[in-house]
Amino acid sequence: MIDKKNIILCVTGSIAAYKSVYLSSALVKSGANVQVILSKSAKNFVGESSFSGITHNPVITGYYDSKTDLSIDHIDIAKKADLIVVAPATANILAKISLGISSDPIVGCILASKAPVIVAPAMDGDMYNSPQVQKHINELRRINIHLSGPEKGRLASGINEFGRMTEPEDLLEEIIEKLSKKKDYEKINAIVTAGGTIEEIDPVRYISNKSSGKMGIAIAKALRDRGAKVTLIHGKLENKSDTYGIRMVSVISALEMKKEIENHVENSQLLIMSAAVADYRVKNFSKEKIKKESMNSIELEKNPDILKEIDGNKIVKVGFAAESEKLLENAKKKLSSKNCKMIVANDITLEGSGFGSDNNKAVLIDENGQENLPLMNKIKLAHKILDRAKKYIN
Numbered sequence: 552m553i554d555k556k557n558i559i560l561c562v563t564g565s566i567a568a569y570k571s572v573y574l575s576s577a578l579v580k581s582g583a584n585v586q587v588i589l590s591k592s593a594k595n596f597v598g599e600s601s602f603s604g605i606t607h608n609p610v611i612t613g614y615y616d617s618k619t620d621l622s623i624d625h626i627d628i629a630k631k632a633d634l635i636v637v638a639p640a641t642a643n644i645l646a647k648i649s650l651g652i653s654s655d656p657i658v659g660c661i662l663a664s665k666a667p668v669i670v671a672p673a674m675d676g677d678m679y680n681s682p683q684v685q686k687h688i689n690e691l692r693r694i695n696i697h698l699s700g701p702e703k704g705r706l707a708s709g710i711n712e713f714g715r716m717t718e719p720e721d722l723l724e725e726i727i728e729k730l731s732k733k734k735d736y737e738k739i740n741a742i743v744t745a746g747g748t749i750e751e752i753d754p755v756r757y758i759s760n761k762s763s764g765k766m767g768i769a770i771a772k773a774l775r776d777r778g779a780k781v782t783l784i785h786g787k788l789e790n791k792s793d794t795y796g797i798r799m800v801s802v803i804s805a806l807e808m809k810k811e812i813e814n815h816v817e818n819s820q821l822l823i824m825s826a827a828v829a830d831y832r833v834k835n836f837s838k839e840k841i842k843k844e845s846m847n848s849i850e851l852e853k854n855p856d857i858l859k860e861i862d863g864n865k866i867v868k869v870g871f872a873a874e875s876e877k878l879l880e881n882a883k884k885k886l887s888s889k890n891c892k893m894i895v896a897n898d899i900t901l902e903g904s905g906f907g908s909d910n911n912k913a914v915l916i917d918e919n920g921q922e923n924l925p926l927m928n929k930i931k932l933a934h935k936i937l938d939r940a941k942k943y944i945n
Contacts, residue, residue: 676712
């Protein structure tokens with residue numbers, strides 16, 4: 552997917568800069584032509600020779616140290632670029648990109664190029680969470696720059712927080728996806744559901760499930776990147792990052808989710824129902840907190856089967872089957888009983904897959920058979936789902 556693509560890798564002054572050496576090597580091995588721009592502060596962590604030896608290209612380190620006869624290297628490579636990656640991206644470079652301060656060739660290159668940009672932040676957790684940095688991140692999203700990460704983990708400061716740069720292998724996957732995306736869902740209005748619904752017992756307690764909403768968000772992002780107009784109707788979510796360009800509709804209960812879906816169905820062509828919707832709700836909600844000595848039992852009543860009740864003749868429906876046994880048997884029953892074009896079936900008992908995980912192992916089932924997929928990250932799976940569902944979209 553990235554063979555012979557021109558990729559600019561911009562490296563800034565973070566201790567995570569060593570990861571970019573591995574990333575540049577992986578890109579070159581995948582066939583890409585990689586041009587590295589190294590900030591002045593990045594040279595305190597990694598050297599020019601590491602990148603020039605791997606990429607077989609001279610490393611740009613400043614405006615006035617031209618490596619070609621053009622004397623404007625950053626403009627030349629900017630015009631030829633298929634993608635620009637800033638990894639690691641410090642708080643300083645985030646601010647400069649956001650404000651268009653071209654005091655170094657990294658920002659100058661971004662401003663002079665029409666290529667898509669991926670930025671992978673890396674910094675202390677408190678720095679990342681500061682209002683100033685978050686303001687710049689929101690601006691980058693607004694101008695359609697893709698944010699990769701950061702991940703949560705142990706940082707150089709010793710705290711465990713968000714601030715770790717995306718691992719090179721995961722960033723490589725995002726680069727491949729960004730360069731291989733097709734705009735095959737243009738003019739499609741899509742509804743995606745995500746997260747777990749909440750059924751309240753009293754003002755303090757509720758019934759819910761372990762869904763993080765990661766799969767639904769991944770599908771919404773994939774649809775957005777492939778040209779669709781996306782409405783994400785969601786319950787509780789673990790993380791809403793990188794959802795720029797997606798219309799977010801928050802709901803609490805299954806009944807609220809059903810109402811919002813029905814409000815959008817008439818003007819939509821696709822419904823992907825990945826939310827974990829509660830099967831039952833509390834029959835009599837208590838406006839006052841129930842004393843524990845009074846809570847001997849809770850009377851429940853069934854929630855509507857949202858996916859089944861939506862008319863499959865009016866909209867293409869894709870459902871999910873999260874099962875702990877008889878995976879294929881149960882998924883195939885759902886395919887027919889709920890009048891879906893496709894069911895995404897996954898075994899929730901598999902280690903490293905399903906609820907809360909960044910990865911998933913699924914079987915895609917439709918009238919033409921099944922496609923057994925290996926364990927993969929949810930963004931990649933989202934594109935696999937869209938690839939198979941596309942044939943049902945007029």
